[in-house]
Amino acid sequence: MQKNMRGRNQRGAALAEGVVALWLIVSITVASISLLINSGMSMFYKQKIAYVAMQTATYTAQLKMNEDKRTRGEEVGRSLLGAMGFNAAQAEIDIKEITVEGAPSIQVDITCKNLPLFHGTEAGMMPFSVTLGDSATCIKQQAPEAYVWLNNNPKMSGYLIPVVRMPPGGVGSSGLPYVIP
Numbered sequence: 001m002q003k004n005m006r007g008r009n010q011r012g013a014a015l016a017e018g019v020v021a022l023w024l025i026v027s028i029t030v031a032s033i034s035l036l037i038n039s040g041m042s043m044f045y046k047q048k049i050a051y052v053a054m055q056t057a058t059y060t061a062q063l064k065m066n067e068d069k070r071t072r073g074e075e076v077g078r079s080l081l082g083a084m085g086f087n088a089a090q091a092e093i094d095i096k097e098i099t100v101e102g103a104p105s106i107q108v109d110i111t112c113k114n115l116p117l118f119h120g121t122e123a124g125m126m127p128f129s130v131t132l133g134d135s136a137t138c139i140k141q142q143a144p145e146a147y148v149w150l151n152n153n154p155k156m157s158g159y160l161i162p163v164v165r166m167p168p169g170g171v172g173s174s175g176l177p178y179v180i181p
Contacts, residue, residue: 034126037118045115045132052080053136057108060095061138069106070095077110086112098137105139 060073073095078088094109111133119128 034118042130048084049110050134053108053110053134057106057136057138061106061140090114103139105137107137109135
């Protein structure tokens with residue numbers, strides 16, 4: 001007695017392999033697009049934080065000597081962060097006075113926490129937020145720029161008269177002693 005031994009139909013296995021391959025392609029594509037978007041968002045955040053840090057350092061370096069640089073710098077930094085769309089309450093701003101090549105300088109460190117990222121995957125493969133920071137340094141102008149004025153008047157020709165251009169903060173920010181008559 002001869003039995004008819006026919007093999008199983010292989011179409012079902014090919015269909016399962018196709019479904020798995022398609023599922024892998026779709027999930028990897030979604031994950032890679034999410035990674036690309038999150039990388040772009042992180043670069044965008046980093047550029048904004050760097051701009052705020054540099055503006056804060058420049059502003060703080062221009063303050064008069066008798067002003068509290070830390071408090072005023074933090075106020076300006078937080079207001080700039082708020083204007084740029086960041087949550088200023090979750091930002092850390094650290095302002096220090098340092099020296100660069102012997103010149104007095106201001107260093108501003110800004111760290112922003114819990115910056116939102118794109119939620120492209122539900123599997124928890126990627127973070128939902130990121131913490132980024134930046135640092136900026138600005139050299140303070142120590143003293144006013146001095147010039148010499150040469151007069152062509154014959155009575156004054158033997159004398160040099162110093163002329164001083166004061167910094168934007170006025171006489172008090174020059175670091176020189178002065179007397180108001």
